[in-house]
Every structure is written in structure tokens, then in C-alpha cells.
Amino acid sequence: MxxxxxxxxxxxxxxxxxxxxxxxxxxxxxxxxxxxxxxxxxxxxxxxxxxxxxxxxxxxxxxxxxxxxxxxxxxxxxxxxxxxxxxxxxxxxxxxxxxxxxxxxxxxxxxxxxxxxxxxxxxxxxxxxxxxxxxxxxxxxxxxxxxxxxxxxxxxxxxxxxxxxxxxxxxxVAPRFHPREHTELEYSLAAHGLQPQGYFLCVGTLEPRKNLSQALQAHELLPPALRQRYPLLIVGMAGWEQGQFSDTLQKALASGHVRLLGYLPDEQVAQLVAGARALIFPSLYEGFGLPVLEAMASGTPVVVTRRSAMPEVAGVAGNYVEPGDVLGLNNTLLRLIDDEPHWQACREAGLQQAGLFxxxxxxxxxxxxxxxxxxx
CATH class of the missing domain: 3.40.50.2000 (Glycogen Phosphorylase B;)
Incomplete structure (x- = not known):
């Protein structure tokens, strides 16, 4: 055939x-x-x-x-x-x-x-x-x-x-997305001034559908010391008409607590995913949501909206927030920082969920x- x-x-x-x-x-x-x-x-x-x-x-x-x-x-x-x-x-x-x-x-x-x-x-x-x-x-x-x-x-x-x-x-999920020891990540993360589990991550094409502004606003609500300790990294290509949220993004970048890394090679993305405290993926519409699966397979907790196909992917492992609920997303980030048993439970649930794909x-x-x- x-x-x-x-x-x-x-x-x-x-x-x-x-x-x-x-x-x-x-x-x-x-x-x-x-x-x-x-x-x-x-x-x-x-x-x-x-x-x-x-x-x-x-x-x-x-x-x-x-x-x-x-x-x-x-x-x-x-x-x-x-x-x-x-x-x-x-x-x-x-x-x-x-x-x-x-x-x-x-x-x-x-x-x-x-x-x-x-x-x-x-x-x-x-x-x-x-x-x-x-x-x-x-x-x-x-x-x-x-x-x-x-x-x-x-x-x-x-x-x-x-x-x-x-x-x-x-x-x-590609084999490059898997849990990694901190020692395996330290060198690559140091190039960005980062430490394992010392940052939040957004992955995806920069376009309004990805609802990046909610992630930026929720991160901005973190206490200044936590924003400095857990910066927000954004990895992805520029999308069509991304200017709809450029003002919010520019202000966040000027603060120094948000970093726009652009499009990166696959292995660098996999290392950043494995080293993140959590993946923030508050998209409004997805046919699947591949970064969510890749993060779970890497042992990284995920924060997602209960919209479109994402519940099929994240299952019981997702930390769900409503679109537009900035305070709810901020509280979710605080819990993922402060509540270590919850973070570990999300990690284990994500690994089990990713094993289904x-x-x-x-x-x-x-x-x-x-x-x-x-x-x-």
C-alpha cells in the first residue's frame, strides 16, 4: 500500500x-x-x-x-x-x-x-x-x-x-519530552539566568486565541519577590495580527519579569518545558493542545482552560481556570508555588495522563x- x-x-x-x-x-x-x-x-x-x-x-x-x-x-x-x-x-x-x-x-x-x-x-x-x-x-x-x-x-x-x-x-508525544534531573538542566537554563522549577512557561504561536494576556496579567499580580523569583517565559513564533495584545506584552517585557524568547530549536524547548514550575496554557480554542501533553510527559504541571479539546488532553491532571478569570489564574500560580504536595500530585497525575498518548x-x-x- x-x-x-x-x-x-x-x-x-x-x-x-x-x-x-x-x-x-x-x-x-x-x-x-x-x-x-x-x-x-x-x-x-x-x-x-x-x-x-x-x-x-x-x-x-x-x-x-x-x-x-x-x-x-x-x-x-x-x-x-x-x-x-x-x-x-x-x-x-x-x-x-x-x-x-x-x-x-x-x-x-x-x-x-x-x-x-x-x-x-x-x-x-x-x-x-x-x-x-x-x-x-x-x-x-x-x-x-x-x-x-x-x-x-x-x-x-x-x-x-x-x-x-x-x-x-x-x-x-516526542521522546525528547521526558522528566529530567536538575543536573541535566542546569547548564542550559543558566544561559537564560534560570534555575530548574524557577519560572513559569507559555509555549505557542503568539496570537490572541492563545489568551496570552490572561497569563501576563495573572503573573503581574504575583508579589514582586515572587515575580522576580519565578519569571514568565514565552516561547513561540509571532502570529498574524498579534498586535491586539502588544501593549500588554510590551508593558510586561518592560517590567523585566517576562521574557520573550521567540522560536527556539526543539531540544531547547524540551529542556525549558522540563525545567518549568508549570506550563500556563490558557488558550481559548484548541483542536488538541500539544504543548499540554508535552509538558505532562516532562513531569511539568499544566494550567489550562476547560475549553475545546483541552480537557480530553489534560484529563484529571489539569489545573483548570476560566478564560478571563485573572484572579483565579493568579491563585492557581500561587498554589503551584507554595503547595509542594499539590505540585507533586499534579506532576504524577500528568505523567500518568501523558502515558495514555x-x-x-x-x-x-x-x-x-x-x-x-x-x-x-
Missing amino acids: RIALNARILQSPRTGIGHYVAELASALVTEQGLELSLFHGWGWSPELPAAAMPGYSRLAPWLRQIPGAYQARRWLEQRRFDQGQHEAIDLYHEPSLWPLEFEGPTVMTLHDLTHLHYPSTQPPARLKEIERRLGAGVEQARLILTDSQFIADEAQDYFGLPRDRFVVAPLG SWRHCAQITARTYRQAIGG
Whole structure:
């Protein structure tokens, strides 16, 4: 069974969907009777790229400004996709929003419906393409994979499709996310002037949907001595129209108790996650919430909102806060600082919860879905 997997997103620095493609492709290699052929946008390869295309982060914003850039790239990718099919492809898997045209069976992954709830997080040209193509892509797909039951239910209602068109394949956690001894972290954390368990962490693309302002305000309410002892670190790429909370962020950065580290290599992120006192993830909407799972697997307690798919991921291990409840989040942070038995209980519960997820299991469900789609 030869599967064409669209891996074009790996041209860019890896965030959520990029990590999904890379980890899933690596896990699918162990599935018997399955051969992957990866389409990289310009050609085909059986291998994952080791890194993003050089200069992509600088080039992509300029390309967005060119009228018709999305349509032109789409046309070129379709031509390259068609020309590269030297051997018969049994099934095409599109891991993002809209599949390329393919005459055989198609499976797509629908991670979320962010463009419906938070259209301002998308560049206008991209949003227009999503609105124009997503419906047709969903119709093209014989089966639709989702990361969570929440998204499966939401998409079923929105598109009016039968339940049996959707398959839930929860994501997994990469091996680099695991508990680490303090001695293993001291050197890397010292480069940032940090100590293990001596800071709070936010991870994710900087955009209003992530509700970063609530984390900033709750951290600001900590007593000055605690803000100094437990600074707030923010790791992630700049998102579209992040200026909606730039004033709050700029004030927090000026205080010296909040640090914006930007996009970091995977191993550095894993070390920062393992060394944090807690991950603060007060997002308003998630199709899964991969940083939550990664933090739990690292032995780091998580603070999340009881919204969208996050309860499916955090389970009983989550410290839940309501969106907009700054005081409630502040009290949660204080407890994670002061109440050591509670911190230890959150750590153990998180490790147990994370053990329920794996890329191996995700790959098994995905391969089973391929076979079902091919079978008709």
C-alpha cells in the first residue's frame, strides 16, 4: 500500500502541524505493508527533511503580500504533485486544510476550525483560500482524521456529515519530552539566568486565541519577590495580527519579569518545558493542545482552560481556570508555588495522563484509516 503524504509544511519552521507530519511519518514507518512517499511541494522523497527550508521565515511574509500568491503556489504544487507520481499511489493523505486534486481515495486531517472562530488569526489571502477550498476538500476526503473528539463533533455538525466519516486519532508525544534531573538542566537554563522549577512557561504561536494576556496579567499580580523569583517565559513564533495584545506584552517585557524568547530549536524547548514550575496554557480554542501533553510527559504541571479539546488532553491532571478569570489564574500560580504536595500530585497525575498518548497509537489508527478508505 503506497501512501502519498503531503509534507510541504515541513518547508517552514515546525509548529503544531509540522510536528504532526514529522512524528506521524516517523511512526508510520513501522506499519507493515505501508510505504510512504512524501511530497515536499516541489518534488517527492521517501525521507523527511532534516530542517526547514533556509530563509523560509523571512521569505514567507513577503510572499503573502503578492496578489494571487496562494493561487499561483497551489497551481505549481498541483503540477509538481501530478508529475511526480511515477509509481501508482493507492491513497493520498492531506494533513492540513485542503487536499490537492487526486483521482484515488483521499484521507485528510482536520486539526481544528480556528478560521471560523478566530478569522483574524489568518492572513486575509489565506483565509479566502480556506473558505474557498475547505468545503471541497472535506467532500473529496473519504475519511477525515481529527486529533480529538471535540473537533470531530464540531466538524460533523458544521459540515453536516455522518459520524462515520470521522476518525479520532489523538496525537502523541516526542521522546525528547521526558522528566529530567536538575543536573541535566542546569547548564542550559543558566544561559537564560534560570534555575530548574524557577519560572513559569507559555509555549505557542503568539496570537490572541492563545489568551496570552490572561497569563501576563495573572503573573503581574504575583508579589514582586515572587515575580522576580519565578519569571514568565514565552516561547513561540509571532502570529498574524498579534498586535491586539502588544501593549500588554510590551508593558510586561518592560517590567523585566517576562521574557520573550521567540522560536527556539526543539531540544531547547524540551529542556525549558522540563525545567518549568508549570506550563500556563490558557488558550481559548484548541483542536488538541500539544504543548499540554508535552509538558505532562516532562513531569511539568499544566494550567489550562476547560475549553475545546483541552480537557480530553489534560484529563484529571489539569489545573483548570476560566478564560478571563485573572484572579483565579493568579491563585492557581500561587498554589503551584507554595503547595509542594499539590505540585507533586499534579506532576504524577500528568505523567500518568501523558502515558495514555503515543505517536505509535496515532500511527496505528491512521494506518487502519488508510486501509478502510482504500477498501471503500
